[in-house]
Amino acid sequence: MTVNVAVIGLGHNGLAFCEEYAKNPKSRLIAVCDIDQERAKYAGEKFHAAVYTDYSVLDIPELDAVSIHTGDSAHKEPFLLSLKKGKHVFVEKPMANRIEDVLEMVQEAEKHPNLVSQVGQVLRFVRQYAAIKRLVDSGFFGEIAYLEADYIHDLRYQYFMEKWKVTDEIPMVGGGCHPLDLMRWYAGEVTEVNAISNHITYKEMREETSIVATYKFKSGAIGKVTCLYGSPGPCPDMYNLKIYGTKASLVQRKICIDALGSMWIDLPSELFIPSHPYGPEVDHFLDCITKGIECAVPAWDGGMSAIATLLAAESAKDGEKKYIPSLR
Numbered sequence: 001m002t003v004n005v006a007v008i009g010l011g012h013n014g015l016a017f018c019e020e021y022a023k024n025p026k027s028r029l030i031a032v033c034d035i036d037q038e039r040a041k042y043a044g045e046k047f048h049a050a051v052y053t054d055y056s057v058l059d060i061p062e063l064d065a066v067s068i069h070t071g072d073s074a075h076k077e078p079f080l081l082s083l084k085k086g087k088h089v090f091v092e093k094p095m096a097n098r099i100e101d102v103l104e105m106v107q108e109a110e111k112h113p114n115l116v117s118q119v120g121q122v123l124r125f126v127r128q129y130a131a132i133k134r135l136v137d138s139g140f141f142g143e144i145a146y147l148e149a150d151y152i153h154d155l156r157y158q159y160f161m162e163k164w165k166v167t168d169e170i171p172m173v174g175g176g177c178h179p180l181d182l183m184r185w186y187a188g189e190v191t192e193v194n195a196i197s198n199h200i201t202y203k204e205m206r207e208e209t210s211i212v213a214t215y216k217f218k219s220g221a222i223g224k225v226t227c228l229y230g231s232p233g234p235c236p237d238m239y240n241l242k243i244y245g246t247k248a249s250l251v252q253r254k255i256c257i258d259a260l261g262s263m264w265i266d267l268p269s270e271l272f273i274p275s276h277p278y279g280p281e282v283d284h285f286l287d288c289i290t291k292g293i294e295c296a297v298p299a300w301d302g303g304m305s306a307i308a309t310l311l312a313a314e315s316a317k318d319g320e321k322k323y324i325p326s327l328r
């Protein structure tokens with residue numbers, strides 16, 4: 001079966017996904033959609049796809065799947081409509097940037113168990129993080145006591161490019177959902193969050209730009225995410241990922257199994273050969289549709305990462321601990 005796909009939202013992320021659907025033999029990119037007519041026309045010509053500027057794209061009878069790449073606060077409407085019209089759906093992270101929206105989306109996905117709804121928590125498709133997941137699952141680290149990971153990015157160039165990122169984006173949600181999702185993947189469900197924040201950097205953004213969130217996990221583990229936008233410098237190596245367990249520890253690219261902590265061993269360098277994860281992410285979505293394999297990041301799972309970071313942002317605002325509901 002070849003999956004007929006439409007991509008909605010044709011900014012840099014949506015265009016990169018168009019490339020992936022166009023080159024994957026399991027899919028055919030039949031339509032593109034953006035409210036910006038110029039962007040839609042450009043993508044239509046480039047990918048030989050039908051051009052749409054509204055959601056009537058969802059009425060194409062032969063359409064099987066929709067891939068949503070609009071801004072963070074504009075995921076809900078096309079997501080709900082796609083499912084109601086019987087289409088499989090891929091939606092970028094964060095699933096949404098309001099708790100009510102996430103809940104509505106997860107509920108709708110659950111009404112359609114025969115349709116795939118995948119959330120774009122992309123780090124699960126990055127080679128080195130998948131290798132670490134295999135180590136975690138094999139018991140290599142023993143019982144995980146503490147983990148941390150950061151999203152620290154100088155994103156000020158976006159001020160001139162995509163205005164919604166300044167007016168709408170919540171850094172802890174848009175950026176922080178990446179490290180938090182990784183930590184959930186490794187240590188299981190989060191149950192509580194406390195956070196503090198300030199707005200010293202990137203003052204043009206509406207939301208606070210430096211935040212430290214501490215999490216409790218159902219397993220008893222504890223963890224920390226720092227999210228910071230607008231300080232000079234590239235994102236730290238491996239999102240500053242650290243995992244400390246009873247048998248082994250990991251600090252970015254190094255692991256230690258020696259009780260005295262004197263032997264740090266590099267992870268195999270093959271894990272770090274650059275490769276882009278959108279290809280494997282798209283391939284997985286198509287395999288879920290055509291082969292019925294279990295989705296790696298179904299709606300409830302991506303929804304948990306969105307809600308856990310939304311509650312961190314709320315905790316930073318009112319200074320109160322937040323309990324994280326389970327969506328399972």
Ligand SMILES: NC(=O)c1ccc[n+]([C@@H]2O[C@H](COP(=O)([O-])OP(=O)(O)OC[C@H]3O[C@@H](n4cnc5c(N)ncnc54)[C@H](O)[C@@H]3O)[C@@H](O)[C@H]2O)c1
Binds near residue numbers: 010012034071162164
């Ligand atoms: N997984 C990742 O690593 C990753 C990386 C970058 C962006 N993202 C996510 O991808 C999404 C898009 O990000 P971007 O950087 O491409 O943003 P962007 O602003 O460059 O593109 C968004 C596009 O959506 C269009 N759009 C907005 N509302 C629309 C609507 N109702 N119907 C059709 N089109 C509409 C806009 O005109 C724009 O072209 C965001 O949710 C972002 O967080 C994920």
